[in-house]
Amino acid sequence: MAEPQRDVGATYGTAATEYAADRAVGTSVEGAPEDTAGRSQLNLAFHRFIHHRMALAGLTIFVLLVAIAFIVPHFWKWGYAEITPSFASGPSLEHPMGTDTIGHDLFAQVMQATQTSLKSAFIVTVLATVVGTVIGAIAGYYGKLADATLMRFTDLVLTVPLLALLLVLANVLSKQSSNYIYIAIIIAAVLWTYLARLVRGTFLSLREHDYVIAARAIGARDRRIIFRHMVPNAMGPIVVNATLTVANAILIESALSFLGLGIQPPAVSLGNLIANGQGSATTEWWLFAFPSAVLVLIILAVNFVGDGLRDALDPRQTRVRA
Amino acid sequence: MSGEALLEVENLTVSFPTDEGIVQAVRGVSFSLEPGRVLGIAGESGSGKSVTTLAIMGLLPKSARVAGSVRFDGRELLKLSERQLETVRGRRISVIFQDPMTSLNPVYTVGWQVAEAIQMHQDVSKKQAWSRAIELLELVGIPRAAERAQSYPHEFSGGMQQRVVIATAMANDPDVIIADEPTTALDVTVQAQVLDALKAAQKETNAAVIFITHDLAAMAGIADEIIIMYAGKPVESAPTDEIFYSPRMPYTVGLLASLPRLDTDASEPLRPIPGSPPQVIDLPPGCPFTPRCPLARERCHEEEPELRPFGEGHLTACHFAEELESRGGEEIFAPIAEDTEVVAG
Numbered sequence: 001m002a003e004p005q006r007d008v009g010a011t012y013g014t015a016a017t018e019y020a021a022d023r024a025v026g027t028s029v030e031g032a033p034e035d036t037a038g039r040s041q042l043n044l045a046f047h048r049f050i051h052h053r054m055a056l057a058g059l060t061i062f063v064l065l066v067a068i069a070f071i072v073p074h075f076w077k078w079g080y081a082e083i084t085p086s087f088a089s090g091p092s093l094e095h096p097m098g099t100d101t102i103g104h105d106l107f108a109q110v111m112q113a114t115q116t117s118l119k120s121a122f123i124v125t126v127l128a129t130v131v132g133t134v135i136g137a138i139a140g141y142y143g144k145l146a147d148a149t150l151m152r153f154t155d156l157v158l159t160v161p162l163l164a165l166l167l168v169l170a171n172v173l174s175k176q177s178s179n180y181i182y183i184a185i186i187i188a189a190v191l192w193t194y195l196a197r198l199v200r201g202t203f204l205s206l207r208e209h210d211y212v213i214a215a216r217a218i219g220a221r222d223r224r225i226i227f228r229h230m231v232p233n234a235m236g237p238i239v240v241n242a243t244l245t246v247a248n249a250i251l252i253e254s255a256l257s258f259l260g261l262g263i264q265p266p267a268v269s270l271g272n273l274i275a276n277g278q279g280s281a282t283t284e285w286w287l288f289a290f291p292s293a294v295l296v297l298i299i300l301a302v303n304f305v306g307d308g309l310r311d312a313l314d315p316r317q318t319r320v321r322a
Numbered sequence: 323m324s325g326e327a328l329l330e331v332e333n334l335t336v337s338f339p340t341d342e343g344i345v346q347a348v349r350g351v352s353f354s355l356e357p358g359r360v361l362g363i364a365g366e367s368g369s370g371k372s373v374t375t376l377a378i379m380g381l382l383p384k385s386a387r388v389a390g391s392v393r394f395d396g397r398e399l400l401k402l403s404e405r406q407l408e409t410v411r412g413r414r415i416s417v418i419f420q421d422p423m424t425s426l427n428p429v430y431t432v433g434w435q436v437a438e439a440i441q442m443h444q445d446v447s448k449k450q451a452w453s454r455a456i457e458l459l460e461l462v463g464i465p466r467a468a469e470r471a472q473s474y475p476h477e478f479s480g481g482m483q484q485r486v487v488i489a490t491a492m493a494n495d496p497d498v499i500i501a502d503e504p505t506t507a508l509d510v511t512v513q514a515q516v517l518d519a520l521k522a523a524q525k526e527t528n529a530a531v532i533f534i535t536h537d538l539a540a541m542a543g544i545a546d547e548i549i550i551m552y553a554g555k556p557v558e559s560a561p562t563d564e565i566f567y568s569p570r571m572p573y574t575v576g577l578l579a580s581l582p583r584l585d586t587d588a589s590e591p592l593r594p595i596p597g598s599p600p601q602v603i604d605l606p607p608g609c610p611f612t613p614r615c616p617l618a619r620e621r622c623h624e625e626e627p628e629l630r631p632f633g634e635g636h637l638t639a640c641h642f643a644e645e646l647e648s649r650g651g652e653e654i655f656a657p658i659a660e661d662t663e664v665v666a667g
Contacts, residue, residue, distance in 0.1 A: 210419050220408075
């Protein structure tokens with residue numbers, strides 16, 4: 001007897017969540033009862049996502065990290081550039097992640113570094129996604145000459161060894177400013193290519209869909225067809241790729257900073273913290289371990305979210321309601 | 323057959339260059355359409371029906387070579403720029419495509435899509451467009467239209483989706499609606515309902531309709547005139563009744579003989595047309611139907627018959643149309659049970 005009852009409970013539970021989600025997404029238009037409002041693909045994807053355990057865990061960890069990195073510094077007793085009385089001390093209640101040889105509180109520094117990494121990753125992702133989508137969309141939609149020109153240019157950017165280019169650019173730029181925004185722009189200048197290729201491929205197949213011809217048949221212009229009709233349909237791959245770009249950007253930024261060409265001290269990033277810490281990894285292990293652990297945690301969390309999104313947004317996904 | 327023609331197509335040809343050669347998809351189609359009339363275009367797959375529609379709307383890919391003339395309301399459509407065509411598409415001429423599952427955008431509600439068509443050409447507010455969209459959805463027979471307008475295409479059945487497409491097509495009160503196999507992707511029972519919706523749309527907008535199908539039965543109930551196409555060319559053109567009661571082209575006769583009928587003995591076998599339509603790459607000289615025609619003779623292999631008048635408003639492209647006067651399909655074509663070997667000269 002207990003079994004069926006639990007099922008009923010679960011069913012109601014699901015229905016309630018779905019109802020709430022429908023309201024939250026706000027598909028309703030004035031005057032219509034909520035319960036007949038349609039379930040958009042976005043809606044369905046959302047339900048698939050929240051039933052993806054690893055993705056949800058990844059998202060939770062990511063949100064927690066963001067919250068800690070951006071909120072806790074306001075209350076933390078040490079500033080990231082502040083020299084504390086104790087130096088080179090291991091983790092303690094006073095300094096949860098220990099202090100470095102000069103006396104910086106590592107916890108404050110890691111939070112600051114995470115902020116920098118996340119902010120630059122955000123800029124990279126937005127820039128790379130917008131540029132990549134527009135270029136890929138134009139190439140895929142118009143084909144022919146536009147496609148050939150844009151894609152050969154993309155290939156050209158892709159053939160340039162990523163790290164070498166970044167090193168040169170970062171070297172030039174970092175002499176003028178160590179601002180994370182510049183570093184982000186440099187990274188975005190390379191990362192958009194992956195998205196451009198992906199979006200172009202998606203558009204090549206979307207272009208043949210009847211609704212694109214139908215949109216032309218009602219008199220829609222190219223710009224409207226591309227951005228109102230096709231881009232929303234390509235949103236799945238775009239979102240997934242954007243998520244993975246976040247992870248990529250953090251890694252590349254860290255690599256640059258590790259090599260001393262990204263964020264310059266006294267500004268901190270996970271990369272230069274790890275670089276500073278690696279020299280003393282055997283004696284003051286915490287200097288190396290904590291920044292690395294946070295970096296790994298962020299990358300893993302973002303990748304799990306990306307995985308979850310890919311599964312959720314895959315139109316071939318048959319399991320509609322978990 | 324009197325009155326001002328709204329749409330006049332003259333000697334329209336469409337060809338596509340491919341690796342195997344030039345595909346002559348449409349080899350000279352001419353017809354004229356008067357306001358409020360329904361013209362049926364019938365033919366097998368690959369006979370050039372859909373390409374004709376797309377050519378009229380200027381929706382063919384750029385690789386297509388289009389020649390001839392399409393005059394609409396005094397303007398030559400084939401010569402218009404893309405910008406000028408945009409003011410015609412959806413506003414004056416609209417299209418209903420074959421597969422409603424794919425001709426609606428999956429990410430928008432059906433109401434949004436009908437409203438979009440309205441806003442594209444009319445200067446109305448979002449709200450006005452939305453309420454007009456609901457009216458249109460009601461008109462094509464969508465129950466509880468105000469609520470259903472907020473559903474997404476995947477929540478609709480094929481028949482319902484096609485009604486939405488019809489509502490979109492009539493959104494701007496067009497002069498011509500081109501229905502490109504609107505019932506082909508649907509169940510037989512649903513087909514009748516969609517045809518009703520199409521008739522309602524025609525009544526409301528008083529538009530002329532070009533109804534394209536390979537289903538002669540669906541056509542019988544809706545068309546005023548019918549053009550039968552074969553291998554990219556019209557082979558017979560006549561008022562609907564004439565086509566059904568006195569076809570003057572062996573191909574038409576064959577099509578009719580292959581249909582199940584209510585007025586004959588059920589035990590009577592169907593009579594298919596043997597063989598399949600020719601490739602439209604490098605067609606040999608002569609009538610393209612020759613290899614499948616039971617009446618084919620020497621002359622058919624050498625000379626392609628031109629469309630010629632045969633009685634009031636009746637055109638046929640057969641050298642021996644006169645012989646068909648006394649012979650029906652059951653006489654010319656072999657029943658299904660018998661040997662269906664290709665009859666060639």
